[in-house]
């Protein structure tokens with residue numbers, strides 16, 4: 001029997017009533033639900049045998065949790081293992097898309113690591129506009145960057161900043177998502193540590209911190225822009241009271257989201273709750289607001305440009321991309337591509353924030369060669385016709401992802417794009433007797449225990 005803090009039990013009984021609380025208690029002791037969201041920019045996948053997450057176009061439930069690490073398509077960014085309730089962000093944005101000032105908007109995901117909601121925002125932007133994914137904790141930036149890169153997003157900046165460092169970018173963003181650090185009541189089914197750490201004092205602390213985070217970043221939201229506030233907790237201190245505070249104190253209208261009755265999502269009048277005894281997903285809360293407070297927009301000063309790539313470089317890489325309206329810049333020895341419409345904004349962000357990843361790195365100049373980058377291999381803009389392809393078996397794909405060198409018979413010397421079921425994984429350089437593996441060392445599979453455990457998901 002799950003041991004829950006008595007203050008938490010009291011809080012949930014007053015929120016749900018005694019009878020419903022018992023259903024809640026039973027639900028959080030059941031197996032957690034596994035779901036994935038597929039990437040429409042990667043291989044076309046048939047998910048016909050899978051149950052759809054009803055509020056998400058590309059979301060599906062799995063009947064059990066596989067070892068994702070052993071599926072090469074997971075590493076290829078063909079899907080993301082995302083908790084189903086979180087996919088509701090899609091409804092919030094799509095239902096209010098017409099309120100965005102621009103059809104190519106600028107989005108900020110302020111608390112982004114490990115990147116589940118960022119990959120969803122990127123899918124909704126569909127390669128248009130620009131996405132800034134930020135994470136304040138240095139130790140969590142690597143995983144965010146990896147997930148964004150694997151998802152293949154070309155129109156992105158990944159940053160490592162404190163929310164208050166965005167405050168200077170007045171009125172810049174059309175939409176800000178704040179998936180706030182919280183007391184994690186909705187994670188009790190998944191995470192014993194969340195139960196251990198819970199206390200009324202911690203709820204209060206979280207609630208104060210959440211207000212601080214929102215207030216710090218709020219100036220960066222355009223007047224009329226959209227703010228999504230979400231937590232994975234149920235209490236009113238961190239949810240309804242904070243959202244009401246944003247509306248009253250910072251200046252915003254709380255918007256409605258239409259939900260189908262059979263989704264069993266609970267509207268509290270101020271936002272939407274996902275309770276595990278009612279909705280098929282983990283505990284989650286979300287509200288969407290539109291900023292009413294006046295905000296002058298910061299002027300994007302054209303920053304000192306990074307040097308342009310030479311004509312020889314840009315000509316030899318042009319065939320690597322499916323898009324044509326690009327600017328090729330050099331960042332030390334790296335060739336980075338920006339869409340021409342967004343270059344100034346991306347470089348302006350680089351001047352004002354601690355940028356980890358900006359635009360699309362396509363390769364590194366090494367002597368006479370330009371060594372193609374894994375970011376390119378995984379990108380939506382990759383032109384596969386620009387490379388010789390090698391279609392791997394599952395065993396070879398795992399070898400490649402473990403960063404082992406493979407021997408390729410009958411394959412020309414030079415750069416080779418390794419694919420699994422048509423999905424690119426990364427590059428190698430074939431030198432004849434072996435193919436040097438160019439997969440990033442920090443990503444390679446270290447798990448040895450499950451090498452025979454391939455369950456085919458897509």
Ligand code: SAM
Pocket residue numbers: 086110111112113114115116117118135136137140163179180181182209213
């Ligand atoms: N949005 C993520 C996703 O969908 O994968 C999950 C985000 S998690 C709920 C909250 C994030 O807020 C964590 O990555 C955490 O490091 C970050 N965080 C913690 N303290 C913060 C603070 N004071 N300001 C901003 N972010 C903070």
